[in-house]
Amino acid sequence: MAANNKIALTNVRVFDGEKIISPTTVIIDGELIGSDPTGAVEQDCEGAFLLPGLIDAHIHLCGIEDLKNLSRYGVTTGLDMATWPLELLSSLRNQKGMTDIQSSGIPASAAGSSHSSFIPKECLVENAKEAEQFVLERIAEGSDYIKVVCDIPGPDQATVDALTAKAHENSKMVIAHSSSVASFEMAQISKVDIITHIPIDNVLNEEVVDRMLADKCISIPTLTMMEGIVKLRGRGKYEFARDSVTALYKAGVTIVAGTDANSNPSTPFNVQHGESLHHELELLVEAGLSNLDALKAATSLAADCFDLKDRGVIEIGRRADLILIVDNPLENIKATRSLKRVWCAGVEINHIESGNNI
Numbered sequence: 001m002a003a004n005n006k007i008a009l010t011n012v013r014v015f016d017g018e019k020i021i022s023p024t025t026v027i028i029d030g031e032l033i034g035s036d037p038t039g040a041v042e043q044d045c046e047g048a049f050l051l052p053g054l055i056d057a058h059i060h061l062c063g064i065e066d067l068k069n070l071s072r073y074g075v076t077t078g079l080d081m082a083t084w085p086l087e088l089l090s091s092l093r094n095q096k097g098m099t100d101i102q103s104s105g106i107p108a109s110a111a112g113s114s115h116s117s118f119i120p121k122e123c124l125v126e127n128a129k130e131a132e133q134f135v136l137e138r139i140a141e142g143s144d145y146i147k148v149v150c151d152i153p154g155p156d157q158a159t160v161d162a163l164t165a166k167a168h169e170n171s172k173m174v175i176a177h178s179s180s181v182a183s184f185e186m187a188q189i190s191k192v193d194i195i196t197h198i199p200i201d202n203v204l205n206e207e208v209v210d211r212m213l214a215d216k217c218i219s220i221p222t223l224t225m226m227e228g229i230v231k232l233r234g235r236g237k238y239e240f241a242r243d244s245v246t247a248l249y250k251a252g253v254t255i256v257a258g259t260d261a262n263s264n265p266s267t268p269f270n271v272q273h274g275e276s277l278h279h280e281l282e283l284l285v286e287a288g289l290s291n292l293d294a295l296k297a298a299t300s301l302a303a304d305c306f307d308l309k310d311r312g313v314i315e316i317g318r319r320a321d322l323i324l325i326v327d328n329p330l331e332n333i334k335a336t337r338s339l340k341r342v343w344c345a346g347v348e349i350n351h352i353e354s355g356n357n358i
Helices: 064-072 086-092 128-140 157-169 181-189 206-214 223-233 238-251 275-286 291-297 300-305 333-337
Strands: 007-014 024-029 032-034 041-044 049-052 054-059 075-080 100-103 146-149 174-177 194-196 218-220 322-325 339-344
Touching: 054 064, 054 275, 054 300, 064 075, 064 086, 064 339, 075 300, 075 339, 128 157, 146 157, 157 174, 157 181, 174 181, 181 194, 181 206, 206 238, 223 238, 223 275, 238 275, 275 291, 275 333, 291 300, 291 333, 322 333
Parallel strands: 007 041, 007 049, 054 075, 075 100, 146 174, 174 194, 194 218
Antiparallel strands: 007 024, 024 032, 049 322, 322 339
């Protein structure tokens, strides 16, 4: 990884969050996007396309290699949805020149759930009183938001309600794992902020979709994971997941890109860190999202939904989380794979993974 320098990226076509603008100059000044070109080393980008660093809104981490793989593929922010022990998670935060993370810490579940066989016993929450204590302990550990696993069997409705209420009381968002129609509805009843995954046991009906919109509940479908489970485990139908995303998008529900990237052998399907987000964008487009909305789902929209005010767009004063690509992603979403250069908070990644076979 190269050291921070003040550089001027000249002749670069910037994605401004809505469109590609005419060739211009962008200043990288330390960790931030700057305004003063004085003393900057000019680097001609030859008309390549500059995007904000990509955000994967659902990852899991086992070690430093996961961060390296994310950054190699232009994923400069990862929103972790359960990593333990706390010492490991803490060691992965604020790694200079690598993907920046936020995390829920450990998730809430219950004895007898499908997750209970491989998560720490501290995750098991059996009633409303334990739910309140669980939330307070996660906040004390520095969790950025609260993750609830709505398995069936798993935490009952009253427990999920209590987890959500206590989190909201403490100004923390709640992200619910829900991969079936029944658990999706449980999460909705509790008024969680975000539902991650999308059912593969049936298509979400109109009432559920309308409720998502009315409650301003955000969807992180993780189509990559749902596709993988169907192919590997033979459970459910991927078409149910795809068609539910189509329905949510047509209704105007906010959709954010996340993959469930993980390298843990105990999970149902291993999703590669970094590369999978490019695949996720392709699956979102196949489900009906425009190229623009797919890009926003992994940049500005993801940043907004998680209140990350310092990133997600290319503006003066924001973090210099940037990716330079060869081709125009508004014409073909697979262009995000044509990586030339990646910066994490102004530090350029020397080794990137690029696939130009659009």
